[in-house]
Amino acid sequence: MNTPPNLILLFVILFNFFILGTSRLGTCIRSVALQGALLSLLPLFLHTTTVHTYLLAGGAFILKGLLMPWLLFRAIRQVQIRREVEPRIGYITTLLLGALTTAGAFIFGDRLPLLPAHLHSLFIPAALSTLAAGFLMLITRRKAITQVLGYLMFENGIFIFGTLLAEAMPFMVEMGVLLDMLVAIFVMGIVMHHINREFSTLNTEQLSLLRE
Amino acid sequence: MLLYAAILLPLAAAMIAALLPSDRLRPWLIPITAITQFAMVLQLTATGTPATHAGNLIGLDALGRFILFVVSLLYAACSFYALGYLRYHPDRENRIFTIALLCFPGAMTIAAAAQHLGLLWVAVEATTLLSAPLIYYNRNRFSIEATWKYLLLCSVGIALAMLGILFVAYAGLHGGGEQELLLDQMLAAAPLYSKPWLRVGFVFLLVGFGTKMGLAPLHTWKPDAYGEAPGLVGGLLAGGLTSVAFLAILRAVQIMIAAGEQALVQQMLLALGVLSLIFAAVFVIRQRDIKRMLAYSSVEHMGILVIGVAVGGLATYGAMFHVLNNALTKGVLFMTAGNIHRYYGSKRMCETQGALSVLPYSASFFLAGFLAITGSPPFAPFMSEFTILRGIFASGHLALGALFIGLLVVIFIGMGGTVLPVAMGPHFDDADEPTEYRETLLTIASPMLLLAAVLCLGIYLPEPLRLMFSEAARLVEVTP
Numbered sequence: 001m002n003t004p005p006n007l008i009l010l011f012v013i014l015f016n017f018f019i020l021g022t023s024r025l026g027t028c029i030r031s032v033a034l035q036g037a038l039l040s041l042l043p044l045f046l047h048t049t050t051v052h053t054y055l056l057a058g059g060a061f062i063l064k065g066l067l068m069p070w071l072l073f074r075a076i077r078q079v080q081i082r083r084e085v086e087p088r089i090g091y092i093t094t095l096l097l098g099a100l101t102t103a104g105a106f107i108f109g110d111r112l113p114l115l116p117a118h119l120h121s122l123f124i125p126a127a128l129s130t131l132a133a134g135f136l137m138l139i140t141r142r143k144a145i146t147q148v149l150g151y152l153m154f155e156n157g158i159f160i161f162g163t164l165l166a167e168a169m170p171f172m173v174e175m176g177v178l179l180d181m182l183v184a185i186f187v188m189g190i191v192m193h194h195i196n197r198e199f200s201t202l203n204t205e206q207l208s209l210l211r212e
Numbered sequence: 213m214l215l216y217a218a219i220l221l222p223l224a225a226a227m228i229a230a231l232l233p234s235d236r237l238r239p240w241l242i243p244i245t246a247i248t249q250f251a252m253v254l255q256l257t258a259t260g261t262p263a264t265h266a267g268n269l270i271g272l273d274a275l276g277r278f279i280l281f282v283v284s285l286l287y288a289a290c291s292f293y294a295l296g297y298l299r300y301h302p303d304r305e306n307r308i309f310t311i312a313l314l315c316f317p318g319a320m321t322i323a324a325a326a327q328h329l330g331l332l333w334v335a336v337e338a339t340t341l342l343s344a345p346l347i348y349y350n351r352n353r354f355s356i357e358a359t360w361k362y363l364l365l366c367s368v369g370i371a372l373a374m375l376g377i378l379f380v381a382y383a384g385l386h387g388g389g390e391q392e393l394l395l396d397q398m399l400a401a402a403p404l405y406s407k408p409w410l411r412v413g414f415v416f417l418l419v420g421f422g423t424k425m426g427l428a429p430l431h432t433w434k435p436d437a438y439g440e441a442p443g444l445v446g447g448l449l450a451g452g453l454t455s456v457a458f459l460a461i462l463r464a465v466q467i468m469i470a471a472g473e474q475a476l477v478q479q480m481l482l483a484l485g486v487l488s489l490i491f492a493a494v495f496v497i498r499q500r501d502i503k504r505m506l507a508y509s510s511v512e513h514m515g516i517l518v519i520g521v522a523v524g525g526l527a528t529y530g531a532m533f534h535v536l537n538n539a540l541t542k543g544v545l546f547m548t549a550g551n552i553h554r555y556y557g558s559k560r561m562c563e564t565q566g567a568l569s570v571l572p573y574s575a576s577f578f579l580a581g582f583l584a585i586t587g588s589p590p591f592a593p594f595m596s597e598f599t600i601l602r603g604i605f606a607s608g609h610l611a612l613g614a615l616f617i618g619l620l621v622v623i624f625i626g627m628g629g630t631v632l633p634v635a636m637g638p639h640f641d642d643a644d645e646p647t648e649y650r651e652t653l654l655t656i657a658s659p660m661l662l663l664a665a666v667l668c669l670g671i672y673l674p675e676p677l678r679l680m681f682s683e684a685a686r687l688v689e690v691t692p
Binding site: 114115131147151155161164173174177183184188191194195198199208209210 | 331348358359364374
């Protein structure tokens, strides 16, 4: 249980709660980036280290730990917001929901038909609970930028699961996936800029002009 | 080699577009690229080469070849309209729009030719990102809202599809086989896959790519995005992108069939398909906005496609035929709706009445397109829908067949209630019109070409096309 991957995953789960509970936008972005950076270390401990794993870990570290927070900080500088996260429901409620989904993830993870090597490791619960936390961020936050953060956490959860299967993906495809995500964040940043210009706010509740 | 050229050509053209300083010359790249690429694709489909090679990430099987043909044909026909469309906005910077429009067929070609699920995912996600600037071209409050919803919903949806791909890979790992994600290896190893993981993976894949395809209840971005995008972009999304997403779902279906899991595929596809028809029927009635109406029509046809695949046998063949018909007809409808929108400066039904008297070509093509898409003879969608219906009854799904016909009739009446006043209603001569917009050859030729194709296919289906449909259908046929 005390292997390095499990320790990393434990921190990742703790970060989920920290992100769900924090009210400062800057802290939120840093935490998601740190979570991504921690995750990028996972492949190093899992497989026999080849050039492939080093490149994957390095690529993920640069993208998740450095480029994405840089893009997001640039985005909030452009639209000049520093204030809170503006949740739709309170922080305590979100944290409670997060705790519930994490507990669910642990229970559900035990019931899945896993390979013997993956039994009793934190991989499946950590992946599921990070996915759930990402969903919670997407649903419960009002600001466009926090929704992007939710999307990033969601991707982090998928990355945890993906490290179990790193050999199934050729290096080109892996980099393609990471690059797609980077461009997605870049495009979302531009769209946020335009939302802010049109509506003078990043509050997505304003985005309700289109309806039946 | 030709396949790589067909992928690289649009990307190279996009690079030239980025370097070209003139806003007036840049759009010319679109038809030139589109026609050249279509010629390449024709060559590829005619010769049937290159077939897939084991271990290659890229190759064309019957299904990929067919989808590539459909999207490339639609794109080639739309490219002239793009030229005409950008002429209406000579003052507006079109660099980003043109670059995105040029990269679009490149990404779709990669998706059609991808033999690796990961690569397929990368290409489909790339199309999502490329279409964001296309939808936002009009740069107002409405279009930014539509773009944001589209981007966020589709990105999350596609992320779910990635999770599904990983689950399927884990099913392979659990089955003790290779954990490769190459399609031919997966199909060979599928019988050994761990069933629970495979089933969960399929559901995630279906939800993920189903969001992209716009199956109800995952279609909520569709009316907004199609409603606010320029008509040209709406046509490309409704005809091209949905076909590519359909291909992604079919890849998952292929693996499930190889694993002997037809029952789940049939149930899931049937449920989503029928739900899509119901949603479309409910929302198309009294729909006052012509572009949103077309979006719900698109939801309907996505439903028809998956029902066709779910039923199997003759209906699968019909569904393949319908992919082509839906793409071509949606092109006609969105481009002509764009013309009507521009003339009136509105896409509300009450403000766009009597279009036939002022826009004779656009309005008559719009009307004909409506008749075609709702399945009236002699247009081609009638033939394909009738084939699907025959397949449904032949396989003994009597209740499904009756429901199918009933919902199609409701949608016909609902769409007619909007389209007929727009085309033939009394024309109000308000003081503040007429606008400067006049129909030009470029904005008329594209829908006319597509409409002619839809009409011809309804009357006579050439043998090579029939062969292409049945070869594609054979790959995804569920045995009833």
